[in-house]
Amino acid sequence: MDQNKKLTVGIIQSKVTQNKQENIETMKKTMGEFIEKYPKTELLVLGECWGTPYNTKKFKQYSENIEKQKSPSVKMLSEFAKNHEIYIIGGTIIEKVKEENETKLYNTCCVFDSKGELIGKYRKIHLFNIDIPNKITFKESETLSAGKKTFAFSMKNGNFKIGIGICFDMRFPELTALYSHIHNINLMVYPGAFNMTTGVHWGLYGKVRALDTQSYVILASPARDENSPDYVAWGHSSIFDPFASIVSELDHNPGFISYTLDLDVILQTRQQIPVLKGKRFDFYDVSELKKD
Numbered sequence: 001m002d003q004n005k006k007l008t009v010g011i012i013q014s015k016v017t018q019n020k021q022e023n024i025e026t027m028k029k030t031m032g033e034f035i036e037k038y039p040k041t042e043l044l045v046l047g048e049c050w051g052t053p054y055n056t057k058k059f060k061q062y063s064e065n066i067e068k069q070k071s072p073s074v075k076m077l078s079e080f081a082k083n084h085e086i087y088i089i090g091g092t093i094i095e096k097v098k099e100e101n102e103t104k105l106y107n108t109c110c111v112f113d114s115k116g117e118l119i120g121k122y123r124k125i126h127l128f129n130i131d132i133p134n135k136i137t138f139k140e141s142e143t144l145s146a147g148k149k150t151f152a153f154s155m156k157n158g159n160f161k162i163g164i165g166i167c168f169d170m171r172f173p174e175l176t177a178l179y180s181h182i183h184n185i186n187l188m189v190y191p192g193a194f195n196m197t198t199g200v201h202w203g204l205y206g207k208v209r210a211l212d213t214q215s216y217v218i219l220a221s222p223a224r225d226e227n228s229p230d231y232v233a234w235g236h237s238s239i240f241d242p243f244a245s246i247v248s249e250l251d252h253n254p255g256f257i258s259y260t261l262d263l264d265v266i267l268q269t270r271q272q273i274p275v276l277k278g279k280r281f282d283f284y285d286v287s288e289l290k291k292d
């Protein structure tokens with residue numbers, strides 16, 4: 001069997017507290033337990049803001065300069081990736097950057113290779129600004145700036161091409177179309193944190209994005225904490241196959257899941273229902289959608 005046609009992935013769904021150091025320790029410990037149970041893991045995925053309370057007023061205080069090795073979350077993830085020789089899609093960290101004499105904050109996903117190198121990062125492009133009266137009002141743009149670039153990378157000799165979006169990004173099919181048509185992805189990964197009002201959409205988007213792209217989709221969330229003073233996350237980290245079936249799913253509690261993706265399932269789905277091949281670019285034009 002060609003092992004390059006398989007990719008064994010895992011999702012860690014951990015509880016977020018007000019104490020960043022504690023969150024980092026919990027994540028490291030849980031990842032350690034996961035690897036002990038699933039030693040063949042090649043790629044680990046974490047949720048949105050796994051070390052930071054999801055609250056715009058607290059983002060600055062918890063932010064990190066991720067280019068610096070001393071940034072605590074980056075250091076832990078990089079060392080873990082290197083020590084265990086796995087790739088990590090590091091959920092999101094609130095990134096602090098000096099740009100034109102101004103400090104900007106981004107909701108950023110860092111990706112590490114199996115040597116522990118930070119091979120790229122993706123900054124959330126669509127900021128989460130919603131207002132549902134008597135339910136939830138949340139405005140990331142109060143404190144965050146929006147990213148401007150897509151980021152994709154490949155594993156297993158180029159057999160798996162992986163695109164990254166963050167949470168609210170999954171509501172925008174144009175972004176997925178970019179990843180599909182320009183980066184040719186076959187796995188979309190969204191660290192995210194839907195909430196108790198919008199959680200009903202979470203699994204639907206997993207299915208829809210799998211259908212759009214005929215790809216595997218991974219949605220990775222923090223665990224739900226009903227007593228959170230900030231934001232009650234939906235949980236339900238899940239993996240969808242290219243046929244849009246849920247192949248592995250957590251409930252809302254802390255935990256982890258492992259699953260092996262299969263290139264043949266992607267190829268078979270695309271052959272049986274030739275949606276990607278059938279695109280009519282002569283009829284509609286995606287040239288307006290820019291690469292980074």
Ligand SMILES: NC(=O)CC(=O)C(=O)O
Pocket residue numbers: 127128166167168169171192193194195198199
């Ligand atoms: N947290 C988000 O970015 C998005 C979200 O919760 C939603 O779209 O619902």
